[in-house]
Amino acid sequence: MKDLEQALELGVSQQKRFNASKPKVWLRNECVRVGLAETLCTYIMMVFGLGSVAQVVTGQGAFGEYLSINLGFGLGVAMGVHVGGKVSGAHMNAAVSFTMCTFGRLGWKMLPLYVFAQLLGSFLAAGTIYGVYYDAIHEFCGGNLSVTGEMATAGIFATYPAPYLSLMAGFLDQILGTALLLLCLMALSDQRNKPAAAGTEPIAVGLLVLLIGISMGRNSGYAINPTRDIAPRLFTAVAGWGMEVFRAGNGWWWVPLVAPPIGGVLGAGLYKVLVEMHHPHVSEPGEGLMEEFDEETAPLEKQKKICANTCTIPDLLLDNMLSMSIAKLTKPDP
Known part of the structure; x- marks a missing residue:
């Protein structure tokens, strides 16, 4: 039980640390x-x-x-x-x-x-x-x-x-x-x-x-x-x-x-x-132009996904630590 409490405290402290690192938005309008x-x-x-x-x-x-x-x-x-x-x-x-x-x-x-x-x-x-x-x-x-x-x-x-x-x-x-x-x-x-x-x-x-x-x-x-x-x-x-x-x-x-x-x-x-x-559409002649455009915009879409994933880092860390702690507590002794 102590291990579980320590894991929870560690997860909360990690969450606070990540939240504290986020910049404040002074003007939201x-x-x-x-x-x-x-x-x-x-x-x-x-x-x-x-x-x-x-x-x-x-x-x-x-x-x-x-x-x-x-x-x-x-x-x-x-x-x-x-x-x-x-x-x-x-x-x-x-x-x-x-x-x-x-x-x-x-x-x-x-x-x-x-x-x-x-x-x-x-x-x-x-x-x-x-x-x-x-x-x-x-x-x-x-x-x-x-x-x-x-x-x-x-x-x-x-x-x-x-x-x-x-x-x-x-x-x-x-x-x-x-x-x-x-x-x-x-x-x-x-x-x-x-x-x-x-x-x-x-x-x-x-x-x-x-x-x-x-x-x-x-x-x-x-x-x-x-x-x-x-x-x-x-x-x-x-x-x-x-x-x-x-x-x-x-x-x-x-x-x-x-x-x-x-x-x-x-x-x-x-x-x-x-x-x-x-401008030609994908299904029309000149499809290569659109493929080139898709290739050029692919890094931007990838970056958007990366940014979206990084927003959940604190939650992922907390979930991983809790899962590891619970697995350790429930693991049968040799």
Whole structure:
């Protein structure tokens, strides 16, 4: 009987030890977790992106050039995906969230949460960069916070069109840029095509943003993101640049707000109609492609089973110890 009691005590202590090693979950509400993650990853992306612009503008080319701005935003996006990718998906872009809702990959009820989180993250990032570069900005412009001209600094935070660009041309520019963004994002996540290799998704998305920047940034700075543009623009309006931020460029402010969602839906829809809808099924010609896909996903399924089994380790240990103890007690003496 003593052996049985000792076995029970040992099993209980093992159970407590395993339970104590489990990490505590402080926030169980899914909406709160998603909102915080989306806010933080957007903030990270915008701090690096806006910081790279501020360094180029205030340094007058001595501390970077246009390419460094593209690299700043591209790498900032990659870091943002690392920060919130597994929690919120790291959209960091209202056009992405809207497109995901349109194609059923995100519930419409989650859209306001995503948009609010992105606006908050972008606004806070603008405030952070303004604080960090406050002295540099005022040294550069002589204390005159202007929106246009050689000493303009509002472009550090929001996008403005080139002098030659009309509103219609800029509207089409933003539609095309966002369409390419979402088309390529759909391809990078398509598990039945050639998706980004596991673990390389952040850098792949960052390179995509870099590619759009170095090929389509001349006209208006490739905003391709409503929340990235409007939140910092609002910040500059209250931080000293005034309402001119909404009048500049013939009232440009609404273009990066309206055009990207349209472009996002068009780009994702184009990929879906021309590629995704025509993937062969297992029973059709091209079965080898599906077999290759099954082989690629097999390790993931195996990992899921392993994770499921490890969750029962304490119970298995307790059962094994009890069984051994009972067998020892009931074993006849020689």
